[in-house]
Amino acid sequence: MPDLGLDVLLKGKNFARLLGGLGIALRISVISILISVVLGTVLGVLRQRENLILKAFMRLYLEVIRIMPQLVLLFLVYFGTTRSFGWDLSGETASVIVFSLWGTAEMSDLVRGALSSIPGHQYESAEALGLRKTQVYLYVVLPQAVRRLIPLSINLITRMIKTTSLVLMIGVVEILKVAQQIIEANRMNSPNAAFGVYLTVFVLYFLVCWPISVLAGKLEKRWG
Amino acid sequence: MSPELKGRGRMIELRHLGKTYKTANREIVALEDINLSVQDGEIFGIIGLSGAGKSTLVRCVNLLEKPSSGHVFIDGEDITEFDRKSLLSLRRSIGMIFQDFNLLEQRSVLRNVTFPLEVSGVKRAAARERAMELLKLVGLSDRAESFPSQLSGGQKQRVAIARALATNPKYLLCDEATSALDPNTTRSILELLKKINQTLGVTIIVITHEMKVIYQICDRVAVLDQSRIAEEGSVSEVFTNPRSKIARELILPERIGASWQKNSSTEQQEEV
Ligand SMILES: Nc1ncnc2c1ncn2[C@@H]1O[C@H](COP(=O)(O)OP(=O)(O)OP(=O)(O)O)[C@@H](O)[C@H]1O
Ligand SMILES: [Mg+2]
Numbered sequence: 001m002p003d004l005g006l007d008v009l010l011k012g013k014n015f016a017r018l019l020g021g022l023g024i025a026l027r028i029s030v031i032s033i034l035i036s037v038v039l040g041t042v043l044g045v046l047r048q049r050e051n052l053i054l055k056a057f058m059r060l061y062l063e064v065i066r067i068m069p070q071l072v073l074l075f076l077v078y079f080g081t082t083r084s085f086g087w088d089l090s091g092e093t094a095s096v097i098v099f100s101l102w103g104t105a106e107m108s109d110l111v112r113g114a115l116s117s118i119p120g121h122q123y124e125s126a127e128a129l130g131l132r133k134t135q136v137y138l139y140v141v142l143p144q145a146v147r148r149l150i151p152l153s154i155n156l157i158t159r160m161i162k163t164t165s166l167v168l169m170i171g172v173v174e175i176l177k178v179a180q181q182i183i184e185a186n187r188m189n190s191p192n193a194a195f196g197v198y199l200t201v202f203v204l205y206f207l208v209c210w211p212i213s214v215l216a217g218k219l220e221k222r223w224g
Numbered sequence: 225m226s227p228e229l230k231g232r233g234r235m236i237e238l239r240h241l242g243k244t245y246k247t248a249n250r251e252i253v254a255l256e257d258i259n260l261s262v263q264d265g266e267i268f269g270i271i272g273l274s275g276a277g278k279s280t281l282v283r284c285v286n287l288l289e290k291p292s293s294g295h296v297f298i299d300g301e302d303i304t305e306f307d308r309k310s311l312l313s314l315r316r317s318i319g320m321i322f323q324d325f326n327l328l329e330q331r332s333v334l335r336n337v338t339f340p341l342e343v344s345g346v347k348r349a350a351a352r353e354r355a356m357e358l359l360k361l362v363g364l365s366d367r368a369e370s371f372p373s374q375l376s377g378g379q380k381q382r383v384a385i386a387r388a389l390a391t392n393p394k395y396l397l398c399d400e401a402t403s404a405l406d407p408n409t410t411r412s413i414l415e416l417l418k419k420i421n422q423t424l425g426v427t428i429i430v431i432t433h434e435m436k437v438i439y440q441i442c443d444r445v446a447v448l449d450q451s452r453i454a455e456e457g458s459v460s461e462v463f464t465n466p467r468s469k470i471a472r473e474l475i476l477p478e479r480i481g482a483s484w485q486k487n488s489s490t491e492q493q494e495e496v
Contacts, residue, residue: 124288125326129340130315130391139343143330 006196014182018197021178022204025164028092032099032164033157039100040107047112058108065105071166073098095167103160110152114145154216158209165205176201235427236262236285236395241294243280254280256451258294267421267428269438269459271474272448278431281448282397285429286318287311298395316344319388319426323400325380327372327387333359334368337386344391351390358386362416378409385416389426396420399431414441435474439463447471 009015047058065073078094081087089097118141126140165176179197186193241258244251254277262268272278283289284296287303295302303314327336334355341351359365362382372380381401388396398417402410418441421428430442438445438459446456447470454468466472 119324121322121324121326124283125320125322127288128286128315128318128320128397129343129387130312131340131343132312135343139339140328143328147330 006200009182009196009200017178017182018200018204021176022208024092025167026161026208028095028099028167029157029161029164031096032103033160035096035100036103036107036156036160037153039104041111043104043108044111044115047108048115062105062109065102070098070102070163073101074166091167095164099160099164102163103156106156107153110149110156111145114148114152115141117148118144151216151220154212154219158212158216161209161212162205165201235264235299236260236429237297238281238284239295239297241281241284241296242292243277243284243289244292253451255284255291258453260446260453260456262427262429264427265421265425266443267418267430267441269430269432269442269445270448271432271435271438271445272470273433273474276448277451278433278448279399282320282399282429282431285395285397286315286320288320316340316391317393318395318397319385319391319393320397320399321381321384321388321401323403325372325377325384325404327380327383329372331371332368333364333370333372333375333383336372336383337390340387340390354390355386358389359383361389361420362386376409377405378413381405381413382416385413385420389420389424394427396426396428397431398428400433401430402437403432403434410437411440417441435463447474 009018043058046054068076074094077098078089078091081089081094122140122144123136126136131139179201183194183197238258238260241255241260242253243255244253258281270278270281280289284291285298287296287306291304295304297303298314298318303311306314328339331339334352337355337358338346338348338351341354342348346354356365356368359368362385364379364382364386367375367379372383375383384401385396396417401417402413405413414437417428417430420426421441428441430437432438442459444457445459445462447454447462447468449468449470455462455466455471462471463475466475
């Protein structure tokens with residue numbers, strides 16, 4: 001059996017440290033996801049309105065978020081704000097801000113798409129039944145939009161969890177960072193550690209994202 | 225139409241009705257000086273080519289579309305002056321069905337029919353009872369627990385009809401209700417509308433671009449051409465002696481088919 005360098009993980013508290021890193025990554029993901037789902041839904045609904053100022057603003061925002069790699073955004077928020085405004089953001093806060101900005105943009109796209117996929121005559125026939133505008137949304141639009149939205153937003157959530165691995169670049173003690181620390185510490189006595197540790201990181205991320213993506217697939221099949 | 229219903233007067237009346245759509249770069253005139261009255265208990269047809277303004281006209285009757293000019297009287301009241309609340313309760317007294325059925329896919333057949341009752345605060349048990357009655361009327365008692373995706377087009381339209389009737393409306397508006405259906409299914413849906421008109425006394429307005437629909441169930445007809453009414457009269461009158469060019473165009477190709485249709489409609493084809 002080839003030496004995968006897995007023995008490093010069994011030394012001291014190495015594995016516990018790795019799990020701790022995963023914990024921080026997940027915390028960043030969960031907070032950003034919650035913020036993104038709420039803000040993205042509000043923005044997505046607002047984007048249905050024919051408001052020119054809002055439209056211009058959303059366009060600029062979405063373009064910037066889409067064009068900029070998340071890594072650049074991370075640097076911009078973490079280092080940029082320190083330099084320009086003198087804010088001392090923690091790495092975790094900076095990450096949450098960047099992932100929320102990104103997630104909100106994507107989520108608002110999904111919400112808008114789901115809402116506009118509901119044909120106009122559905123609104124019309126609901127109104128013909130004597131429903132108030134709020135009832136039309138509550139009973140007709142929302143249930144259909146949510147059904148379309150759930151598999152798509154689960155897909156977004158898995159992408160967000162995966163992307164949190166980027167935060168190691170700005171020094172959050174996060175899973176890959178922890179992994180790297182372990183690798184550094186053991187370079188002399190366990191030269192294959194890099195492979196083993198990264199393999200473990202891969203497995204851990206897989207274990208988190210896989211059930212979510214299976215669930216997404218299932219929901220898509222049932223409701224698609 | 226039974227004679228005792230005939231004398232009761234004009235229940236839906238359109239006066240100098242006009243509708244102009246304003247889009248970014250131009251104005252589209254969809255209706256111009258429409259004057260019509262629909263009597264209580266009749267089945268009134270409106271026929272015209274695509275874009276003539278039929279849908280716009282029928283949507284002005286329950287104010288889904290706000291007229292640009294003119295008045296809509298229902299039971300003698302000018303509904304263009306109604307406030308929101310009166311309008312909502314008015315809409316419950318006017319059922320409407322569409323070409324695309326517009327059922328709620330996530331709800332069972334039964335819950336589609338109880339839907340308008342639920343939102344207007346009717347108790348669950350009472351709503352259920354009423355819905356089952358209506359499903360029986362439209363011949364779908366055994367499909368109450370099915371979902372719309374499990375039904376054929378004709379069956380979906382039957383559910384839509386049951387749903388439109390749930391709040392016990394006096395009027396039923398049908399916008400191309402049979403246009404997505406095959407000829408046999410169309411015939412059975414039209415039979416059902418006729419039955420509803422006769423047994424429940426519901427006044428029906430039928431919008432169509434097919435003369436045979438008019439011929440099969442309507443008492444009177446208006447021919448709409450380029451936003452205006454070209455001709456109006458009893459179906460037999462318009463059918464045997466069309467005065468306008470558009471009516472002749474719509475009717476003549478149908479006449480040949482009609483004699484055939486009369487013979488074949490004896491064998492009733494129910495598709496339920
Ligand atoms: N919301 C709208 N905005 C702008 N123009 C509209 C709108 N709705 C309808 N129109 C225009 O008004 C005219 C009449 O449309 P309408 O839908 O009433 O025709 P129709 O007789 O029902 O046609 P069809 O048989 O194709 O359904 C058409 O020229 C159409 O393009
Ligand atoms: Mg139409």
